[in-house]
Each structure stands twice: as C-alpha cells, then as structure tokens.
Amino acid sequence: METVMTKPAYFVALCASFFVLTGCADQQQSLYQWGSYENQVYALYADNGRVPPEAQITQLEADYQKARAANKSVPPGYHAHLGFLYFQVGKPDQALQSLQTEKALFPESTVYMDRLIARIKP
Amino acid sequence: MRLYFFRICLLIAAVLLTGCAAPKSYDYAALKQSKPRSILVLPPLNNSPDIRATYSFMATVTTPLAESGYYVFPVALVDQTFKENGLPNAGEMHQAPIGKIAEIFGADAALYITVDQYGAQYQLLDSSVTVSANARLIDTRSGQLLWEGKASASSAENDMNNSGSVLGMLISGLIKQIANSIGDKGYPIARITSARLLTAKPGGLLHGPRSPRYEKD
Numbered sequence: 537m538e539t540v541m542t543k544p545a546y547f548v549a550l551c552a553s554f555f556v557l558t559g560c561a562d563q564q565q566s567l568y569q570w571g572s573y574e575n576q577v578y579a580l581y582a583d584n585g586r587v588p589p590e591a592q593i594t595q596l597e598a599d600y601q602k603a604r605a606a607n608k609s610v611p612p613g614y615h616a617h618l619g620f621l622y623f624q625v626g627k628p629d630q631a632l633q634s635l636q637t638e639k640a641l642f643p644e645s646t647v648y649m650d651r652l653i654a655r656i657k658p
Numbered sequence: 659m660r661l662y663f664f665r666i667c668l669l670i671a672a673v674l675l676t677g678c679a680a681p682k683s684y685d686y687a688a689l690k691q692s693k694p695r696s697i698l699v700l701p702p703l704n705n706s707p708d709i710r711a712t713y714s715f716m717a718t719v720t721t722p723l724a725e726s727g728y729y730v731f732p733v734a735l736v737d738q739t740f741k742e743n744g745l746p747n748a749g750e751m752h753q754a755p756i757g758k759i760a761e762i763f764g765a766d767a768a769l770y771i772t773v774d775q776y777g778a779q780y781q782l783l784d785s786s787v788t789v790s791a792n793a794r795l796i797d798t799r800s801g802q803l804l805w806e807g808k809a810s811a812s813s814a815e816n817d818m819n820n821s822g823s824v825l826g827m828l829i830s831g832l833i834k835q836i837a838n839s840i841g842d843k844g845y846p847i848a849r850i851t852s853a854r855l856l857t858a859k860p861g862g863l864l865h866g867p868r869s870p871r872y873e874k875d
C-alpha cells in the first residue's frame with residue numbers, strides 16, 4: 537500500500553490542498569477605505585469626551601482626503617457621522633453638507649438623512 | 659520523499675477541508691425573500707459585567723456588515739436618535755416597536771445583538787479575554803426573523819504561553835491580569851468576534867447588494 541503512489545492521486549492531493557488553501561484564504565478586495573472611522577466611534581464613548589469633537593473632525597476629514605486621493609470610497613455612515621460631529625460643534629452648514637453627501641452616496645439612508653436635515657435646517 | 663509530500667498535502671487538505679467546509683445548511687428562505695439593502699444596528703444589549711461592552715461592540719459592527727455589501731446606518735448617530743426619542747439605554751431601544759424603526763430610519767432590517775461575555779476571565783494560572791455575542795436580523799416591515807448567529811473570540815487563541823515552569827506561568831499570569839485590567843482589552847477581541855459573527859460566509863450572513871458577490875452565495 538505504501539508504495540502505491542500513482543501520479544493522478546498525487547496530483548489530486550496537490551490540487552486539493554492548493555485549492556483549499558487559496559479558497560480559505562479568500563483575499564477579497566475591500567469595498568471601502570475605513571480610515572479611523574470605527575476607532576473614532578469607539579473613542580466617542582470609551583474615552584468619555586477626552587478626544588474633543590474638533591479633533592475627531594480633523595482626523596476624519598484627513599482620512600477622507602486620503603481615501604479620495606487613493607480613489608477609494610469611504611464606508612457607509614462616514615459622512616453622516618461627520619455631520620453629527622459638525623452639528624455638535626455648532627457648524628450646521630457643514631453638518632448639512634455632510635448629511636447630503638451621505639444621502640447622495642448611499643440612497644438607502646434617504647429617509648433618515650431627510651429627517652436629520654429637516655431638523656437642522658432653519 | 660515524494661510520498662512524504664503527498665502525505666503532507668493530504669493532511670493539509672483534510673485539516674483545511676474540515677476546518678472551513680460549509681457548515682450545517684442554514685435556511686435562507688426568509689433572508690433571500692426579504693433582500694434587505696440596509697441594516698440598522700441597535701446598540702448591543704450587554705449581559706456581561708463590563709459596562710463598556712455595549713459601545714465597544716457597537717464600534718466594531720460596521721466593517722463586517724458594510725464589507726459584506728450592506729448599507730449600515732451610522733451607529734453613533736442612531737444611538738443619539740434613540741436617546742433623543744426617550745430611550746436612554748440599549749435595553750429600552752431593543753424594546754422599541756419595529757414599525758417605529760422602519761418609520762424613523764427607513765431601514766430594511768434591524769440587527770439585535772447581545773454581548774454575552776466581555777472581558778477577562780480570571781483563572782489561577784492565566785487570564786484570557788473573551789468576547790462572545792449573538793445576533794438576530796429582523797425584517798422591519800414584517801417583523802420576521804431573517805437570520806441569526808453567534809460567535810466568540812478569545813485572546814487565548816493566539817496567546818500560547820511557552821513558559822516551562824509553573825512559577826513562570828504564575829508570574830506571567832499576574833502581569834497579564836494587571837495589563838488586562840488597565841486598558842479595555844476587550845475591544846480588539848470584540849473586533850474579531852464581530853468579524854466572525856457578521857462577515858458574510860457559508861452558514862453565516864449572505865452578501866448584500868453592494869457586494870460583487872450579491873446573490874452568488
């Protein structure tokens with residue numbers, strides 16, 4: 537039995553392990569460039585306001601510029617979250633603009649964005 | 659020589675096949691019929707003693723869901739909206755009528771997550787950080803369950819301690835307990851749990867409309 541080592545069997549085993557290795561690894565390209573979005577959300581709660589909204593805005597805007605330069609999309613919620621921060625620091629115009637951008641990029645958000653826009657608009 | 663190679667290949671194939679072969683078939687009829695495009699993730703319920711669990715876990719859910727092809731509502735803003743509507747915590751938010759969620763947010767589906775375990779588990783020789791959670795995806799129009807799943811991750815998984823002596827193990831265990839209690843060691847583990855729980859895969863959630871693999875699962 538030990539000496540039976542037919543070429544097809546060898547080939548099949550090799551193929552199987554190769555297929556499974558690459559199949560499992562599954563390196564799909566990511567749809568979005570995330571920047572620090574989720575860590576900013578985390579910091580908002582975990583650090584108890586130790587990171588002021590202004591600093592978060594600066595970081596998110598910088599990440600956004602990087603994504604644009606790389607011709608990548610920022611994830612869903614990114615612009616809306618930015619709008620939320622602008623509203624907190626008393627910049628309703630930028631807040632509105634960010635919410636409009638979210639709505640334009642992701643029409644799935646229309647109902648919610650319209651609701652928020654209506655609240656901010658004078 | 660060749661025989662050895664063959665055996666190794668066979669072994670790798672066997673291990674990996676069992677490791678990632680499609681798990682038990684899941685009934686996707688409701689999810690396939692509902693075809694949600696957007697998911698509203700409510701701030702997770704926390705059944706662990708660590709109060710940080712809710713917002714730590716909440717900060718990890720957007721990546722796996724959005725990369726799987728769904729629109730994910732801005733989680734912090736959603737939390738704020740719930741609070742402004744008189745629901746101050748995750749427990750009350752989870753009790754909100756599903757029709758209200760559809761009306762206010764226009765979300766196709768709502769995801770209810772419960773964190774069962776979050777943080778360090780103190781044991782005599784070692785302490786590891788574990789985060790486990792379960793999730794239920796509900797259609798906001800019909801109230802029907804579309805999908806549910808659970809996942810867990812632990813720092814012990816890639817934290818093989820090779821110290822030879824029992825004393826060595828005791829000391830490193832102590833240091834780890836102190837290190838774990840300072841920072842929120844749960845957050846990086848929560849990211850792994852969240853990715854396991856919410857990334858589309860066989861037996862897990864299906865891909866959403868924004869993924870190139872939509873309707874190819």
